[in-house]
Amino acid sequence: xxxxxxxxxxxxxxxxxxxxxxxxxxxxxxxxxxxxxxxxxxxxxxxxxxxxxxxxxxxxxxxxxxxxxxxxxxxxxxxxxxxxxxxxxxxxxxxxxxxxxxxxxxxxxxxxxxxxxxxxxxxxxxxxxxxxxxxxxxxxxxxxxxxxxxxxxxxxxxxxxxxxxxxxxxxxxxxxxxxxxxxxxxxxxxxxxxxxxxxxxxxxxxxxxxxxxxxxxxxxxxxxxxxxxxxxxxxxxxxxxxxxxxxx
Amino acid sequence: xxxxxxxxxxxxxxxxxxxxxxxxxxxxxxxxxxxxxxxxxxxxxxxxxxxxxxxxxxxxxxxxxxxxxxxxxxxxxxxxxxxxxxxxxxxxxxxxxxxxxxxxxxxxxxxxxxxxxxxxxxxxxxxxxxxxxxxxxxxxxxxxxxxxxxxxxxxxxxxxxxxxxxxxxxx
Numbered sequence: 001x002x003x004x005x006x007x008x009x010x011x012x013x014x015x016x017x018x019x020x021x022x023x024x025x026x027x028x029x030x031x032x033x034x035x036x037x038x039x040x041x042x043x044x045x046x047x048x049x050x051x052x053x054x055x056x057x058x059x060x061x062x063x064x065x066x067x068x069x070x071x072x073x074x075x076x077x078x079x080x081x082x083x084x085x086x087x088x089x090x091x092x093x094x095x096x097x098x099x100x101x102x103x104x105x106x107x108x109x110x111x112x113x114x115x116x117x118x119x120x121x122x123x124x125x126x127x128x129x130x131x132x133x134x135x136x137x138x139x140x141x142x143x144x145x146x147x148x149x150x151x152x153x154x155x156x157x158x159x160x161x162x163x164x165x166x167x168x169x170x171x172x173x174x175x176x177x178x179x180x181x182x183x184x185x186x187x188x189x190x191x192x193x194x195x196x197x198x199x200x201x202x203x204x205x206x207x208x209x210x211x212x213x214x215x216x217x218x219x220x221x222x223x224x225x226x227x228x229x230x231x232x233x234x235x236x237x238x239x240x241x242x243x244x245x246x247x248x
Numbered sequence: 249x250x251x252x253x254x255x256x257x258x259x260x261x262x263x264x265x266x267x268x269x270x271x272x273x274x275x276x277x278x279x280x281x282x283x284x285x286x287x288x289x290x291x292x293x294x295x296x297x298x299x300x301x302x303x304x305x306x307x308x309x310x311x312x313x314x315x316x317x318x319x320x321x322x323x324x325x326x327x328x329x330x331x332x333x334x335x336x337x338x339x340x341x342x343x344x345x346x347x348x349x350x351x352x353x354x355x356x357x358x359x360x361x362x363x364x365x366x367x368x369x370x371x372x373x374x375x376x377x378x379x380x381x382x383x384x385x386x387x388x389x390x391x392x393x394x395x396x397x398x399x400x401x402x403x404x405x406x407x408x409x410x411x412x413x414x415x416x417x418x419x
Contacts, residue, residue: 143363143370144367150359155267159267162267169259175332176255182328197305
């Protein structure tokens, strides 16, 4: 099968069981020791190699180009085929014609089904590789987030100092409140006593006044004799008669 | 001791609140409520002794000399400031808490160092599609085959001797 076996070694997907012997016991990242300038890393190729006519590698045509131009490889191919067929070095026998028919069917099948299967397989590879890459990205982000969270937790823990300042302030506030309460108590007690004295003095004055008034009135009433009463009544009648209108 | 008179809060509650971790918000709110109650009490009470109008009383009260005595004593009165008995306790608790915080910060720093190391390991890794299987084995040594610790067929973790299933693991 024509392939690039002629030009470079194949790097197929190795099976999982790869025996690897770490050559050092320290956690040295050998990847960093590579000379990237002279020996650049080969990335996994995404597209298949360029071919002409479905199976002839492009590199062969490039190889001929400098010496024979564009038509060189084709002429070489035609000449070689003619030589092989005419000299019967390549015998066209029954199996050849079978192979030819199969070849035609194969070309038809590949043209029809090839792209579909290729897309499907590419998607599968994308999924697998994508999941690895995603795991890597998520690990990195998770670690960064964890570092951030730790730093934040440290910063928060340092806020304890404010807590204790607040506690001391609370104690001071409570003491201040108690002091002010004491002042208020003193004031109210003194005021109560003074008010009491004031009230008793007021009550005493009021009672004396009332008593005096009553006593005076009673005495005056008692000192009115019957003769005085009769004379007063007569005087009242005379006044009334004088006030009454002169009626016939 | 000299009385430290205080009439308002000197704590930056906004800065304090921003430092409270999410799980302790309730405790912070309760604490703030108590502090606010103390402050309210201080503010509603008058700051110094209210004055009493002795002249008016002197005119009305007949008891000889009583108002004068009262006035003299009232003016001369010094109300003692309450003694502070808990500051020492606060200082003790504070120093214990400071020690705890230091221990926590040290543990946190150790964790950060470990995380940073892991982060460095991930970031120094080359992209997967440039790795060879050997480089993969160097990047993930615990997943690669090693001659020092060979695994038994069929090489699944749960088929190895001494395997302990994780709690709640799938079948």
